[in-house]
Amino acid sequence: KGIEIIGRAINRLVLASHPVQVKAGDRMAQIASFSFDAALFEVWGALLNGATIVQLPRTCVLDPPALAAALLQERVSCMFLTTALFNLTAQAEPRAFACLRCLIVGGERANLHTMQAVLRAGPPQEFMHAYGPTEATTFTTMHPLTLAEVAGPNVAIGRPIANTRVFILDAEQRPVPVGVPGELYVGGDGLARGYL
Numbered sequence: 078k079g080i081e082i083i084g085r086a087i088n089r090l091v092l093a094s095h096p097v098q099v100k101a102g103d104r105m106a107q108i109a110s111f112s113f114d115a116a117l118f119e120v121w122g123a124l125l126n127g128a129t130i131v132q133l134p135r136t137c138v139l140d141p142p143a144l145a146a147a148l149l150q151e152r153v154s155c156m157f158l159t160t161a162l163f164n165l166t167a168q169a170e171p172r173a174f175a176c177l178r179c180l181i182v183g184g185e186r187a188n189l190h191t192m193q194a195v196l197r198a199g200p201p202q203e204f205m206h207a208y209g210p211t212e213a214t215t216f217t218t219m220h221p222l223t224l225a226e227v228a229g230p231n232v233a234i235g236r237p238i239a240n241t242r243v244f245i246l247d248a249e250q251r252p253v254p255v256g257v258p259g260e261l262y263v264g265g266d267g268l269a270r271g272y273l
Contacts, residue, residue: 079273082117086214089266091122093239096219097179097205099155101127106148106156108138114211115157118181128155141166145173154178157207160185167191175199181219183207187232196224208234214267217241241265 091099099105105123107130109115123130131151137143144166148156156177158166163182166173171194174180180201182192187206196204200222209217220226220235237243245259246252253259 080211081270082214086267087121089240090214091125095238099126099128103128103154104131104152106153107132114215118215141169145170149176157181164188164191167195171195171198174201177201179203181205181207189227192227206232212269213263217263241267
């Protein structure tokens with residue numbers, strides 16, 4: 078399926094004020110395929126904020142010691158990793174991300190043990206857990222990670238980023254009280270126009 082993302086949604090992702098700001102001096106790792114929504118953050122996040130794009134080869138990304146060395150050698154400061162790639166690297170090289178200003182991890186349920194290992198070994202300056210379907214332009218919510226945050230049974234998906242609204246609704250699309258399970262509904266500038 079193709080998702081029809083519009084320019085306003087990309088602006089909301091990389092220019093609006095929210096927990097992660099890409100800065101002009103940043104060096105953004107670009108590892109996502111251009112058909113994956115994470116590439117929107119990597120490419121447009123760098124280009125629209127005056128940062129540098131650092132392309133890392135797939136062979137490097139899948140080799141934890143090589144990735145750790147590349148992040149340091151290339152002076153990467155910002156990076157998004159899927160939970161699976163983060164886990165692969167963190168299990169072998171928990172200090173790999175200590176040189177980063179910002180690391181965002183998301184896409185699957187978080188692994189408490191690998192997040193704790195990174196937080197204990199030497200975390201990036203900003204360590205964020207993100208949630209967001211492609212239809213909402215990469216990130217919908219973010220949550221800063223600390224050892225206290227990853228001590229419980231689950232890692233929170235956080236609060237909505239700028240120009241985004243989330244609601245937890247029941248089967249009749251009515252808001253549910255705090256603590257009651259429901260379906261997550263997303264609104265705001267990040268929503269795609271539809272499917273192709």
